[in-house]
Amino acid sequence: MIDAWQGYRLEHFIPFTPEVYLRLLERVNEAAWPLHPAAVALGLASLVFAWRGRARLAVLLLAPAWVSSGVLFHLQRYAELNWAAPYLGWAFLGQAALLLGLALTGHEAGRRAGDAPHRALAAAVALAGIAGYPLVAVVAGHGWGHAEIFALHPDPTAAVTLGVVLLAPGGARAALAALVPVLWLAVSTLTLVGLGIAWAWAPAALAAAAGVGALAGAMNRGRARSTSRAR
Amino acid sequence: MNTNCTRRTALKRLATGVAGAWLLPRVPLADPGGLLRKPIPATGETLPAVGLGTWRTFNVGSDRRLMDARTEVVRAFFGHGGGLVDSSPMYGSAPDLMGYALEKLGAPGTLFSAEKVWSPAGGTAREQFADLSGRWGVPRFDLVQVHNLVDWRAHLEALKAMKAEGKLRYIGITTSHGRRHREFERVMADEAVDFVQLTYNLTHREAEDRLLPLARERGLAVIANRPYDGGRLVKGLKRRARVPEWAERACGCRTWPDVLLRFIVSHPAVTCAIPATTRVDHLDENMRAGVGPLPSPELRARLVRHVESL
Numbered sequence A: 001m002i003d004a005w006q007g008y009r010l011e012h013f014i015p016f017t018p019e020v021y022l023r024l025l026e027r028v029n030e031a032a033w034p035l036h037p038a039a040v041a042l043g044l045a046s047l048v049f050a051w052r053g054r055a056r057l058a059v060l061l062l063a064p065a066w067v068s069s070g071v072l073f074h075l076q077r078y079a080e081l082n083w084a085a086p087y088l089g090w091a092f093l094g095q096a097a098l099l100l101g102l103a104l105t106g107h108e109a110g111r112r113a114g115d116a117p118h119r120a121l122a123a124a125v126a127l128a129g130i131a132g133y134p135l136v137a138v139v140a141g142h143g144w145g146h147a148e149i150f151a152l153h154p155d156p157t158a159a160v161t162l163g164v165v166l167l168a169p170g171g172a173r174a175a176l177a178a179l180v181p182v183l184w185l186a187v188s189t190l191t192l193v194g195l196g197i198a199w200a201w202a203p204a205a206l207a208a209a210a211g212v213g214a215l216a217g218a219m220n221r222g223r224a225r226s227t228s229r230a231r
Numbered sequence B: 001m002n003t004n005c006t007r008r009t010a011l012k013r014l015a016t017g018v019a020g021a022w023l024l025p026r027v028p029l030a031d032p033g034g035l036l037r038k039p040i041p042a043t044g045e046t047l048p049a050v051g052l053g054t055w056r057t058f059n060v061g062s063d064r065r066l067m068d069a070r071t072e073v074v075r076a077f078f079g080h081g082g083g084l085v086d087s088s089p090m091y092g093s094a095p096d097l098m099g100y101a102l103e104k105l106g107a108p109g110t111l112f113s114a115e116k117v118w119s120p121a122g123g124t125a126r127e128q129f130a131d132l133s134g135r136w137g138v139p140r141f142d143l144v145q146v147h148n149l150v151d152w153r154a155h156l157e158a159l160k161a162m163k164a165e166g167k168l169r170y171i172g173i174t175t176s177h178g179r180r181h182r183e184f185e186r187v188m189a190d191e192a193v194d195f196v197q198l199t200y201n202l203t204h205r206e207a208e209d210r211l212l213p214l215a216r217e218r219g220l221a222v223i224a225n226r227p228y229d230g231g232r233l234v235k236g237l238k239r240r241a242r243v244p245e246w247a248e249r250a251c252g253c254r255t256w257p258d259v260l261l262r263f264i265v266s267h268p269a270v271t272c273a274i275p276a277t278t279r280v281d282h283l284d285e286n287m288r289a290g291v292g293p294l295p296s297p298e299l300r301a302r303l304v305r306h307v308e309s310l
Helices: A018-032 A036-051 A055-075 A085-105 A116-139 A154-167 A171-195 A202-230 B007-026 B064-079 B094-105 B125-136 B152-164 B181-190 B211-218 B229-240 B245-251 B256-265 B280-288 B297-309
Strands: B036-039 B046-048 B084-086 B112-117 B141-146 B168-174 B195-199 B221-225
Touching: A018 A036, A018 A055, A018 A171, A018 B064, A036 A055, A036 A116, A036 A154, A055 A085, A055 A154, A085 A154, A085 A171, A116 A154, A116 A202, A154 A171, A154 A202, A171 A202, B064 B094, B064 B280, B084 B221, B094 B125, B112 B125, B112 B152, B125 B141, B125 B152, B141 B152, B141 B195, B152 B168, B168 B181, B168 B221, B181 B195, B181 B211, B195 B211, B211 B221, B229 B256, B245 B297, B256 B280, B256 B297
Parallel strands: B084 B112, B112 B141, B141 B168, B168 B195, B195 B221
Antiparallel strands: B036 B046
16 A cells, blocks of 8 residues: 555646646636625724734634635636535535634634734734735736735635734634634645645745744733733 | 456457557557557557546636636647646546536547545445546546555446446556555456556656566556656756757657656657646647657666656
8 A cells, every 4th residue: 555655646646737826826816706895895894803802703714715716716617626625625624614703702802911922923814814825826917917915715714813813712713713724724735736836835935923922822811821820 | 266257358359469569569559640659458459659648637626717727738739739637536627627628628539537546535336437437527437447456346347347237447546655455456457457657757667577577467557657757757857967868869768757758658658648737838748748759668778867866
């Protein structure tokens, strides 16, 4: 069995060329236009609500983004190229349902004092997803047609979600909401590395930054609990 | 062990196999356009030695821009007199693209349609055949292969029955990347197949040890996949060195793709190599390798030594 897997390289699992992947990004933009300003506004609104402690509303706004990117990208287009894409599409719809459930059953976190670095990092990850990610393809020389947009393309959608859930609900609920985004960013990184796309490590970098933010937040909360017990 | 091989079929295979494997491959034929043709040992029918692969390159979904671009590649292929086009249900929308291209261009008389059955795609061999036939828009395939030996026993039985019914002309098995060669060899030795498809190129020559000699012995046509190792071989060689002058002088090889393809199709057991490409200029370059002199055994050995030294 092991012998059967020897000799495989990452690109052997990717059944299309970089040109096709870049066209996929472009085709999603062609199909979604002119929804792009609304998509960006949705992401910004979610970030602002999360930053102000309106956690339920922030998470609620993420749910339609997972539906739209799951349908536009995975189910309608990526599924033509990759047999795994329908499963990914359904995972995105499942994530939308999860976010909706968390928003309806959660509580407003309010602004917590004393964890500014963690909040700043979380906001930076979300902002990178909203405003930074669309520039990546342009900087790499591919033009605006290939720009990846929150709520339309999966990578920025996952990045913004990670940032917002780090700002919004805490503990197990945040971990639950972060599971699919982290897994997707890992899958996306492997795909882009296999294709040799210039920004292949961007999804992993954003997931890593969110991980550092989560760790910093957990340490802050631990210190705060120790301090309050000591008092 | 093949239990369906009657004395008559065994004698027929022996006669055509001996003639095809030992006599005809030593005398490659050229068509009027100059394209080198090599015989299918089972029947003596000849095929252009350079075919067209579709893995990754023809999986473009329903994107009209890319579908039209790939159709131009198919047009150029048939313009050069090309024959064998190889696809699989594993290759995403590649079979649909072939249907689109053939509808636009019309199916040329030279087309030799090669497909595969692959269990993970779902359905029996007959169901997959019907689905693929509809996607290509052809009533039958020239060749259907069991992809990567997955469920080969069940699929081969079904393909043999379909061959007897006249729904396909040849059957085969495939492997790639040098995997499962022992099992592949057993199937080659025991089963009544016409074609085998395996990875063979200048740096992946494991097949020379047992599989290619066995193919000649059994009278099986050989399709060589991954002639450029997914493009890495051409990129790596271009980075390291130019095509040596002695290779150009000896067989007119001007580029590394030219060298790589001529090396493959000059092996007496190999019937056809199937490079895949997205570009018409690369297709033209590939097809040029199917015209003109092939490397001699001495030149082949020198090429191996040279590439290993780089």
